[in-house]
Amino acid sequence: MKLDRSHIAPLGLLRHFGLSARLLLLTILFVMVAEVLIYVPSVVNFRRAWLSDRLAAAQIAALVLDAATEESLPEELEMRLLAGVGAKAIAIRGGGRRSLLAAGDMPATVGKTVDLRDTSWTTQTRDTFEALFDTSNESLRVVGAGMGVDFVELILDPHPLRSAMLEFSRNILLVSLLISVITASFLYFVLQWVIVRPVRRLTGNIANFSNNPEDASRVIRPTDRGDEIGLAEQALAQMETTLADELRHKRRLAELGLAVSKINHELRNMLTTAHLLTDRLDRVTDETVQRIAPRLVATLDRAIAFCETTLAYGRAAERLPHRRRLHLAPIVADLANLTDLAPELGIVFKAEVPEDLVVDADEDQLSRVLVNLVRNAVQALSQAGANDSIPQIEVAAVRKARNVVMCVRDNGPGIPERLRADLFTPFQVSNRKGGTGLGLPIVAEIVRLHGGTITLDQGASGTCFRLTIPDRQADDGSQ
Numbered sequence: 001m002k003l004d005r006s007h008i009a010p011l012g013l014l015r016h017f018g019l020s021a022r023l024l025l026l027t028i029l030f031v032m033v034a035e036v037l038i039y040v041p042s043v044v045n046f047r048r049a050w051l052s053d054r055l056a057a058a059q060i061a062a063l064v065l066d067a068a069t070e071e072s073l074p075e076e077l078e079m080r081l082l083a084g085v086g087a088k089a090i091a092i093r094g095g096g097r098r099s100l101l102a103a104g105d106m107p108a109t110v111g112k113t114v115d116l117r118d119t120s121w122t123t124q125t126r127d128t129f130e131a132l133f134d135t136s137n138e139s140l141r142v143v144g145a146g147m148g149v150d151f152v153e154l155i156l157d158p159h160p161l162r163s164a165m166l167e168f169s170r171n172i173l174l175v176s177l178l179i180s181v182i183t184a185s186f187l188y189f190v191l192q193w194v195i196v197r198p199v200r201r202l203t204g205n206i207a208n209f210s211n212n213p214e215d216a217s218r219v220i221r222p223t224d225r226g227d228e229i230g231l232a233e234q235a236l237a238q239m240e241t242t243l244a245d246e247l248r249h250k251r252r253l254a255e256l257g258l259a260v261s262k263i264n265h266e267l268r269n270m271l272t273t274a275h276l277l278t279d280r281l282d283r284v285t286d287e288t289v290q291r292i293a294p295r296l297v298a299t300l301d302r303a304i305a306f307c308e309t310t311l312a313y314g315r316a317a318e319r320l321p322h323r324r325r326l327h328l329a330p331i332v333a334d335l336a337n338l339t340d341l342a343p344e345l346g347i348v349f350k351a352e353v354p355e356d357l358v359v360d361a362d363e364d365q366l367s368r369v370l371v372n373l374v375r376n377a378v379q380a381l382s383q384a385g386a387n388d389s390i391p392q393i394e395v396a397a398v399r400k401a402r403n404v405v406m407c408v409r410d411n412g413p414g415i416p417e418r419l420r421a422d423l424f425t426p427f428q429v430s431n432r433k434g435g436t437g438l439g440l441p442i443v444a445e446i447v448r449l450h451g452g453t454i455t456l457d458q459g460a461s462g463t464c465f466r467l468t469i470p471d472r473q474a475d476d477g478s479q
Contacts, residue, residue: 023191027184028177035176039169044121044128046168050161051116055144058090058154087154088139110155111138117145131158132165198229202236209240214247295334302364321362321449323472328404329353331367332395335374342382345391352396359397359404360471365446370395370408372439373465377410380463384413402471407457409464415456423456 112134114127131140140161143153205220212218219240222233332351339347359366374393381391397406415423424444447454450469457464 024184024188027187028180031180031183032176035172035179039172039176040125042172043132043165043169044124047128047131047161047165048116048124050164051114051142052144054087054154054156055116055142055152058087058152087156089155091153093151110141111136111158113141113143115143117143117151128165131161132169134158134162195229198223198225198233202229202232205236205240213240213244214251216241216244219244295337302368321365321446323360323362323450325358325360326363326366327355328357328359328397328406329355331363331370332397334367335370335395338371338374338378339393341375341378345382347378347381348390348392350392350394352394354397357397357399357404359469361450361469362446365449366469369443369446369467370406372443373408376439377408377412377463380412381410403452404469404471406467406469407464408467409457409462411462414461414463420456424454 112127112130118124136158138158140156140158141153142156143151145151202220205218209215209218209220220233220237222237223230225233329351332353336349336351339345339349374395377393381393392411394409395406396409397404399405424441444454447467447469452467452469454465454467457466
């Protein structure tokens with residue numbers, strides 16, 4: 001079935017005009033519609049007034065008729081009275097008698113009778129438009145109330161009434177058009193200044209900003225307006241500022257990613273060489289070397305594997321953990337060596353982990369989490385010092401039901417309030433000079449991959465991170 005769009009064609013034409021032109025045309029249209037609503041009662045009242053004037057003139061003629069005897073009223077005076085009224089015949093009834101004043105060429109029939117004593121609005125409206133569009137030559141009989149008589153009636157030629165109504169309608173149309181044009185022009189210029197120009201400024205700024213979103217100079221400058229346009233300017237400025245910052249941030253990340261890929265490529269080669277050199281340590285009989293060599297080899301293995309993973313995927317996203325049940329105490333014990341990063345401080349490392357505590361986690365990833373947190377603590381103590389006289393780092397862990405809760409605490413100055421909101425956001429927070437702001441985000445990502453949580457203990461003195469690693473579900477199949 002084909003949709004008939006002919007009735008919406010005029011509205012479709014508005015699409016070819018701008019906002020100001022549409023407003024101008026629609027204002028003219030709406031004012032004309034309002035004038036039509038005013039026109040109907042106006043033309044009805046005009047017709048009634050026109051006929052009432054004729055009846056008033058007929059009443060005067062009737063008084064002359066009553067004052068004179070039939071023999072003393074000359075025919076010439078009768079014609080002048082009828083011409084003054086614009087009627088072909090006048091009749092009055094009062095005092096029990098009826099008087100008639102008529103011209104010689106009386107019409108044989110009367111087309112329509114109008115009784116002005118009928119005040120029904122519906123009847124008057126219908127009669128008005130019938131008279132406006134009636135082009136017949138039939139005479140019109142008008143009946144109305146008179147002063148001192150029962151009624152006055154007259155027979156008229158309808159053409160003068162119709163001509164007067166058409167002239168009145170034409171005048172109403174011209175006045176309506178003039179009012180519409182003046183009103184629309186005022187609205188056009190006012191809205192052009194108040195709304196259209198600011199909207200064009202907004203759209204122009206959006207187009208200009210889209211050409212180079214990273215250019216901060218292209219961000220719109222909001223005006224002092226407090227209306228909806230002003231709110232739109234403020235919202236657009238905030239959006240463009242945020243978008244520009246995000247794009248610049250992403251571009252820096254892309255450049256950093258390329259640099260990291262290049263670094264990883266060369267670092268992998270260096271670490272491979274270092275791994276080959278550590279194999280020779282097996283031949284050294286020194287006890288200290290024999291104790292440190294396996295840890296050094298394991299650390300190099302993890303570094304090489306991480307570089308290969310980064311190069312393989314083109315990004316530093318963490319793999320899914322290969323979880324198994326591990327004794328946590330040995331992993332925590334290895335962290336004590338990290339205090340050697342600041343030997344001059346004499347940092348005391350405490351491990352409060354039961355020997356039989358088992359955690360369900362990826363050994364490599366869990367080790368990276370704890371290394372990052374302890375190393376951050378060492379760096380914080382080396383830069384800002386301790387609250388107490390002796391710098392101290394403590395790692396504690398307990399099992400609560402199916403969760404292992406670990407706390408990494410130091411007695412340093414703590415993390416400033418302004419940095420806590422973005423603590424786990426990449427590149428946003430770094431408490432030391434030259435830091436990348438990636439340590440804590442990496443820790444948070446690994447903990448989330450294990451289904452756990454990491455939070456900053458706000459109530460503790462110094463800095464205390466609380467980690468929760470849950471056991472896997474019983475139906476996991478990988479216990």
